[in-house]
Amino acid sequence: MRLGAAGYLVIFGILAILIILIMAVYPQYRVYSQRLAGEASLAEAQSSRQVAVLEARAKRESATELAAAEILRAEGAAKANAILQDSLGGPEGYLRYLQIQALESSKASLIYVPTESGLPITESARIRQAQ
DSSP states (O other), rough: OOOOOOHHHHHHHHHHHHHHHHHHHHHHHHHHHHHHHHHHHHHHHHHHHHHHHHHHHHHHHHHHHHHHHHHEEEEEEEEHHHHHHHHHHHHHHHHHHHHHHHHHHHHSOOOOOTTSSSOOOOHHHHHHHOO
16 A cells, blocks of 8 residues: 555644644643643642641640649649648648658668757868768
8 A cells, every 4th residue: 555645744744743743732731731730739738738727726726725734733733732731731831841841751871950040060070081
């Protein structure tokens, strides 16, 4: 099967029409695909923004609840301290109670006891002799 001049002319004409069509359609396709990519990017940005807003709301609610819990804990501790203080004869008695509790839990071999003037009695001479 041999093509004549008319066959080559038809094939050339079809190829020319295809090339012209591609040249006319391709720029529009690029604009269309860029528009779709822009819309996808916009949708992703909106979704990311919504996620960030929801995370911020969750953090704010969490902080509010943690603050409320801390306030309740502090109020409970204040009431407990007031009850102890009143039962021990006021602030001085409560401070002595705390001092005794600290001495009981201490593992120190040397304890300084404050005097009436607020200065501790030191035993530096005895410590030097022990060394």
